[in-house]
Structures are given as structure tokens and as C-alpha cells.
Amino acid sequence: QSVLTQPPSVSGAPGQRVAISCTGSSSNIGAGYDVHWYHQLPGTAPKLLIYSNNNRPSGVADRFSGSKSGTAASLAITGLQSDDEADYYCQSYDRSMSAWVFGGGTKLTVL
Amino acid sequence: EVQLLESGGGLVQPGEFLRLACAASGFTFNNYAISWVRQAPGKGLEWVSVISGSGANTYYADSVKGRVSMSRDHSTNTVYLYINSLRAEDTAVYYCAKNRDHSGNSQNWFDSWGQGTLVTVSS
Numbered sequence: 001q002s003v004l005t006q007p008p009s010v011s012g013a014p015g016q017r018v019a020i021s022c023t024g025s026s027s028n029i030g031a032g033y034d035v036h037w038y039h040q041l042p043g044t045a046p047k048l049l050i051y052s053n054n055n056r057p058s059g060v061a062d063r064f065s066g067s068k069s070g071t072a073a074s075l076a077i078t079g080l081q082s083d084d085e086a087d088y089y090c091q092s093y094d095r096s097m098s099a100w101v102f103g104g105g106t107k108l109t110v111l
Numbered sequence: 112e113v114q115l116l117e118s119g120g121g122l123v124q125p126g127e128f129l130r131l132a133c134a135a136s137g138f139t140f141n142n143y144a145i146s147w148v149r150q151a152p153g154k155g156l157e158w159v160s161v162i163s164g165s166g167a168n169t170y171y172a173d174s175v176k177g178r179v180s181m182s183r184d185h186s187t188n189t190v191y192l193y194i195n196s197l198r199a200e201d202t203a204v205y206y207c208a209k210n211r212d213h214s215g216n217s218q219n220w221f222d223s224w225g226q227g228t229l230v231t232v233s234s
Contacts, residue, residue: 002155036220038156045206045224046148046156057222089156093217099172100146100158100219 003028004090004103011109012080020106022073022090028101030071033093037066037075039086040105046089050075082110113137113223115207120228123197131192131228133207140188141165144215147181147192149203150227159205162190164213175201197232204229 005023012018022035029035037050048057050066053073063078073092077084090103119131133145146161160171162181169181175194183190190207205228208221 034218034220038221045226046208046221047224048220048222051211051220051222052218091156091220093219095217097173098170102156102158105155 002104003094003097003101004092006088006090006103006106008104009107009109011111012077013111014080014082016080017076017078018080018108019077020075020088020090020108022075022103024071024073024092024094026071027096028071028092028094029068029073031095033095035066035068035073036091037064038089038091039084040089041086049088077108080110084108085110113209115209115223115225117205117207117225117228120205120230122231122233124234125197125199125232127197127232129194129197129230131194131205131207131230133190133192133225135188135190135207135209138209140183141185142213144210144213144219145183145190146208146210146215146221147205148208148221148224149201149205151200151203154203157203160192161210161215163215168215170215194230197230199232202230202232 034052038046040046053068054066087105094101114136116134147159166183178195209223
């Protein structure tokens with residue numbers, strides 16, 4: 001059971017928009033800690049997608065955006081492409097555990 | 112270009128010891144904390160440990176505390192993870208990841224990752 005809760009899977013057709021939620025608590029996201037997002041293509045290492053809630057590293061398309069409110073965060077992907085099929089993970093810090101924590105991951109399927 | 116290259120994984124027996132290495136290049140080594148994050152087969156990501164840029168500070172997840180330690184060698188730009196008393200539940204791909212700054216403090220993320228090294232604990 002992960003400290004941050006994500007839906008196991010989401011899907012969408014090419015060109016559509018999808019959103020992946022990440023729900024935490026008052027000891028992590030709700031305590032003011034930033035949320036970061038990674039994607040992991042099959043058989044590869046995770047890659048940073050969004051940092052500090054809504055910032056994109058250089059080279060990440062503006063189709064990806066993040067937001068945070070209260071004890072939850074969300075990753076939105078617009079203009080879905082087949083290349084977007086991957087596992088997506090949110091990450092934050094939990095003060096009661098004194099540890100960085102990840103969501104359980106969400107598998108995105110492009111129909 | 113930032114590069115992180117893990118090594119040292121393999122098949123080990125329960126109760127044994129293992130040392131993983133992470134060779135870093137493409138950035139000023141002293142300026143960044145380095146973490147280990149593991150992923151059990153078919154499972155999600157789990158942060159394991161971090162060492163600050165200077166090497167003075169280390170922090171560990173509760174799941175491994177007491178069995179794990181880290182060090183870094185500034186002469187070879189290499190970070191090490193030492194795991195004692197290996198258990199079946201330690202079976203995972205172990206990634207080293209570069210933190211966003213030197214401190215390893217709470218407001219941190221992992222901006223570059225290695226390709227990982229697989230550790231399998233089985234008799």
C-alpha cells in the first residue's frame with residue numbers, strides 16, 4: 001500500500017486529454033511538500049517529467065502539465081500520442097516517515 | 112550529459128552482503144546528493160537511501176535502516192550502497208538517481224537516473 005494513491009490505470013484515444021491523480025495526506029502533500037512526476041517506459045529507467053508541482057524540465061513537451069491543491073496533485077497530458085504509453089509515478093516527501101515517497105504508479109494506455 | 116552507471120547486482124543468497132556501485136559523470140559530483148531507489152519485479156518505486164554532496168550526511172528508509180549504508184568516493188566520482196543480511200524482499204532493480212541539489216533535504220526530486228542493476232536474493 002503506497003503512501004500516495006494513484007489510479008492503477010487510465011486510458012485515452014490519440015489526441016485526447018487524460019489526467020492522473022495523486023492523493024496524499026496532511027503529512028506529505030497537505031503539509032506543503034512539492035509533488036514531482038516521472039514516467040517509465042517499459043524496460044527503462046524512470047525519467048523526470050514534472051518537478052515542483054508544475055515545472056517541466058528542459059526537453060519535456062508542454063503537453064504535460066502538473067497541478068497541486070490541498071492533499072492532492074494531478075498530472076494532465078493533452079494531445080495523447082502512442083509514445084505516451086508508460087507507467088507514471090508521483091513523488092513527494094512524508095514528514096512522519098522522514099522519507100521520499102512514491103505513488104503506486106499509473107499505467108497509461110493509448111487506445 | 113549526466114550519466115549514472117550502476118553495477119554490482121546479481122544473484123545472492125539470503126543473509127549475504129552486497130555492494131552496489133554508481134559511477135557518475137557529466138556534472139560536478141560534489142555538488143549533488145545521490146539517492147538509491149529500488150523497484151521490485153512488477154512493482155512501484157521505493158526510495159532507499161541518500162547521501163549528501165559532501166558525503167557528511169546519509170538518510171535511509173525505515174525498511175532498510177540498520178542493514179544499509181552509503182558512501183561516496185570523490186576521487187572516482189562513485190557512490191556505493193552496502194546491503195547486509197539480504198532478504199528475499201530486497202529483490203529489485205536498484206537505480207541510482209541524482210538529486211536536485213547537494214543537501215538531500217525534503218524538497219528534493221530525482222532529475223537523472225541510471226539504467227539500474229538487478230539484485231536477486233534467492234537460495
